[in-house]
Amino acid sequence: MWAGGAATALVAGLLAVVGILVARGLLGVAVLAPKGEGAWGNANTLTYSLVSAACALAATGLVQVLLATTPSATRFFGWIMVLLTLIAVVLPLSLDVSTEAKVFTAVLNLVIGLAITLLLRGVAANALRTRDL
Numbered sequence: 512m513w514a515g516g517a518a519t520a521l522v523a524g525l526l527a528v529v530g531i532l533v534a535r536g537l538l539g540v541a542v543l544a545p546k547g548e549g550a551w552g553n554a555n556t557l558t559y560s561l562v563s564a565a566c567a568l569a570a571t572g573l574v575q576v577l578l579a580t581t582p583s584a585t586r587f588f589g590w591i592m593v594l595l596t597l598i599a600v601v602l603p604l605s606l607d608v609s610t611e612a613k614v615f616t617a618v619l620n621l622v623i624g625l626a627i628t629l630l631l632r633g634v635a636a637n638a639l640r641t642r643d644l
Contacts, residue, residue: 512571512574512575512578512634512635512638513571513575515571515630515631515633515634515637515638516567516568516570516571516572516574516631516634517568517571518630519567519570519571519626519627519630519631519634520563520564520565520567520568520571521564522567522626522630523563523564523566523567523623523626523627524560524561524563524564524567525560526563526619526622526623526626527556527559527560527562527563527619527623528556528560530542530615530619530622530623531556531559531560531619532556534615534619538611538615540609540611540612540615541608541609541612542559542612542615542616542619543559543603543612543616563623566623566624566627567627567630567631570588570592570627570628570631571631571634573588573591574588574631574632574634574635578635578638578639584635585632585635585636585639588628588631588632588635589628589632592624592627592628592631593624593628595624596620596621596624596625596628599620599621599623599624600617600618600620600621600624601617602620603616603617603620604617
């Protein structure tokens, strides 16, 4: 389970880097760079990447606990992750930055959240099959 979680963390971190490089490097959009102190402050690429990876590891812990304690664990995990992803999508929309920055950050958070959710649901399903053998 945790090897899959570590791989998911790597994917999430790399998605953050790619998203920020596309936004800042190709499109000229400032991702998570508000002029003043906002909910995220002025996060940089490394911080965003590390937070994305940490979210994947936290989600791995969540799915591990749910698998050990909850019937239909992957269903509940999916719902919890979708709701957390929605929070991550809505949060940047409340910042005092350009519309482009808000939208791109929200979309990037959506992509990262969905990647974590889908990858870990697959890891959890595989862990369940392996445990049943």
